[in-house]
Amino acid sequence: MTDARPTRAEARLLQIDRIKTTSRRLMAEKGAPALSLREVAREMGLVSSALYRYFATRDELLTALIVDAYNDLGDCVERAQRREASKDARHQLHAASSAIRRWAKRNPNEYALLYGSPVPGYEAPSYTVEPAARVALVLGSIVAQSWRTNPPVRVKAVDPSLKGVLETQNLDEAMSGIPEGARVLTLMMWSQIFGCISFELFGHYKGSVRSANRFFNIVVDEVANLVLARE
Amino acid sequence: MTDARPTRAEARLLQIDRIKTTSRRLMAEKGAPALSLREVAREMGLVSSALYRYFATRDELLTALIVDAYNDLGDCVERAQRREASKDARHQLHAASSAIRRWAKRNPNEYALLYGSPVPGYEAPSYTVEPAARVALVLGSIVAQSWRTNPPVRVKAVDPSLKGVLETQNLDEAMSGIPEGARVLTLMMWSQIFGCISFELFGHYKGSVRSANRFFNIVVDEVANLVLARE
DNA sequence: ATTTTGCAAGAGCACCGCTCTCTTTGTTAT
């Protein structure tokens, strides 16, 4: 212990952390829309106006929670990939996508906050982009690895008509040198995985899918056949 | 004109319609979370408590709007398929999925209400199931038509290991006699299409996809290769 | 030692969903 008494700045960060922790707990219990500054304050033994020293608005608190959640999910997925780094791309893809799904089912309200309907007026600040991109970058690196070891076999994947579909700089960190087609397929895979998880979590499989576990694995397998080289 | 003065029951239905119309307008402007009974009433020149004669709760009004939206979307998609009924399954699939996407972009707030994060406490009443299923049934009928004219070529599609993944009665209206594998792939296609549209509408393609139009068409094409018989 | 700064409290504003009571008005039964 360096300081018995924390400095002013340290105390502030600590208080911010307490607010976020309390908010996360309440959000996990009742969902993001029901998260109220007043209840957070009440829970902490504070009066509501006190919270405005730390977050100028409810949206600002939500944004902080969003960034944390993206990073938490990103950590999970990156760890899952690293654990299977010695195995082939298909194994890594299964590990990564299962990690996404597990995180989603363990944190349904935070998942809904990230991937559900955005608040109509809300515009996500630019610093949320990088944490949000981490998951896609993991998927991109898996595809890239597969394409580097095995040359592309699908004609469509190198189709020159794909030029201009994506942003120029997209996924460049993870997929430098990989043809446009592979990037398009990666984004397709990305939205397929999250589409399945959202439908499962949001209740759209009720009456259709009996074993969401098995269904999800089949979908990932099919999409792996499509996206990973050397099918 | 049969009646100059509408009967009590007719007037009631008319008033319900006015409420829903006003609500739809306000929801289109500000989104479902911001829809308030008080504002609807104000807009109609009523006092808020008057609305409780017609809807016992805000959730009940939202449910009515949900059902109407599902039916509106269902109408659109069924019409789109019928327009291409003479063409092959791939054409019908493109028509249907484009109709979904067009509807979503024309009614973003209603789309978010149907396919975004559900309200945490909210449990959809059973009578919402049938309107909600209409879109999936259209997709199912397209796949079924393709499989009836061309026998399945993909081994996976008739894999006996798929038994038990889906609910027993699922999609039976549209896909009687079609093997389990085709149904699994249909649901995969279903979640792929909505996954793409949700990502586009909810802003997750910002920085990745430049032409959402072209991207969507590519995705539908790829999924058609996978799901429709005789690839 | 004095000034400055930061945190929390408290009152208050306008809004929300929802309930309850009361009045008016149109329908139905006698």
Next chain:
DNA sequence: ATAACAAAGAGAGCGGTGCTCTTGCAAAAT
């Protein structure tokens, strides 16, 4: 025709929300 009834709306009110503004106080900086 009149009496009984039912439905629709008005209005007040309860407890909740996000957010603002002022005030008091204690710690840090000077």
